[in-house]
Amino acid sequence: MTPLPQARRFDWSNLRLRVASAVVLVPSALFAAWHGGWIFLLVISIGLALLAIEWGGMSAPRAPVRVAAAVTAAVLAAVFLGHLGLIKTAWLAVPLGAIAAAVIARGVAERAVDAAYGVLYIAPAAVCLVWLRSTNQGEWWTLMLFACTWAADIGAFAVGSLLKGPKLWPRFSPNKTWSGFVGGLAAATAVGTLMAAKSTFRLDLRAAALVGLAVGLATMAGDLWESALKRRFGVKDSGDLIPGHGGLLDRVDGLMFAVVVMAAARLANHLGWGH
Numbered sequence: 001m002t003p004l005p006q007a008r009r010f011d012w013s014n015l016r017l018r019v020a021s022a023v024v025l026v027p028s029a030l031f032a033a034w035h036g037g038w039i040f041l042l043v044i045s046i047g048l049a050l051l052a053i054e055w056g057g058m059s060a061p062r063a064p065v066r067v068a069a070a071v072t073a074a075v076l077a078a079v080f081l082g083h084l085g086l087i088k089t090a091w092l093a094v095p096l097g098a099i100a101a102a103v104i105a106r107g108v109a110e111r112a113v114d115a116a117y118g119v120l121y122i123a124p125a126a127v128c129l130v131w132l133r134s135t136n137q138g139e140w141w142t143l144m145l146f147a148c149t150w151a152a153d154i155g156a157f158a159v160g161s162l163l164k165g166p167k168l169w170p171r172f173s174p175n176k177t178w179s180g181f182v183g184g185l186a187a188a189t190a191v192g193t194l195m196a197a198k199s200t201f202r203l204d205l206r207a208a209a210l211v212g213l214a215v216g217l218a219t220m221a222g223d224l225w226e227s228a229l230k231r232r233f234g235v236k237d238s239g240d241l242i243p244g245h246g247g248l249l250d251r252v253d254g255l256m257f258a259v260v261v262m263a264a265a266r267l268a269n270h271l272g273w274g275h
Contacts, residue, residue, distance in 0.1 A: 051075075063105070070105060156176070196208030
C-alpha cells in the first residue's frame with residue numbers, strides 16, 4: 001500500500017468555492033430526479049461516464065482512457081437496459097460487463113481485475129437508482145435518498161468539526177470522528193422521518209426513521225470504502241472535476257452505497273413493509 005501524507009483538514013478558505021459548486025450541482029440533481037424520463041437518464045449517463053473516467057485515472061494511470069471506455073460501456077449498457085424496464089437483464093449485464101472490462105484492460109492496466117471492479121463498484125448503484133426512480137412515487141423515494149445522504153454528510157461534518165473526539169478509522173480516513181459518525185446518523189434519521197411526515201409517502205414514521213438510519217449508515221460506509229480505495233491506489237482525491245470538492249467520486253461515494261439500501265427499502269415497502 002502506497003503511504004500518503006496525512007489527510008489535510010478542511011480548508012475554510014475554499015468554503016465559498018465549495019458552496020458555489022453545491023449551488024450548481026444540487027438543483028441539477030433535484031431537477032433531474034423530479035422530472036425523470038430522458039432528463040434523468042441523460043444526467044445519470046453523464047455522471048457515470050465521469051465516474052468511469054475518474055476510475056480509469058485512479059486504477060490504471062498507464063492506460064486510463066482504455067479502462068475508462070471499457071467501464072463506461074459496461075455500466076451504461078446495464079443502465080439503458082434498466083431504463084427500458086429490463087431489470088433482470090440489467091443485473092445480468094453487470095457481471096458480464098465486468099468480465100469484458102477485465103479482458104479489455106488485460107495487458108495495459110496494472111491489474112485487469114481493477115477494471116472489472118470498477119464496473120462492479122459503479123453499475124449496481126446506477127441500476128438501483130434507475131429502478132428506484134421508475135417505481136410508484138419514485139420521485140419521492142429518490143428525493144428522500146438524496147436528502148438523507150446529504151444530511152448524513154452535513155451532519156457528520158458539522159458535529160465532527162464541533163465536537164471532534166476519537167477517530168473513526170484513522171488508518172484510511174484520519175479526519176473522521178465517532179462524534180461525526182453519530183451526528184451524521186442522527187441527521188439522516190431525522191430527515192428521513194421529516195420526509196415521510198411532509199410528503200405523500202405511503203411510509204409510516206417509524207419505518208421512515210429506520211430507512212433514514214440505514215441510509216445514513218450506508219453513506220458513512222461508502223465514504224470510508226472510497227477512502228480505502230484511494231489509499232489502495234495512492235491518490236488523495238479521485239479527481240479535480242468539482243471546484244473545492246475534488247472528483248465526482250469523492251462526492252457520490254456515500255450515495256453509491258446508500259442507493260442500494262434505499263432500493264432494498266423500496267422493494268420491502270412494495271411488498272407491504274412500512275405501511
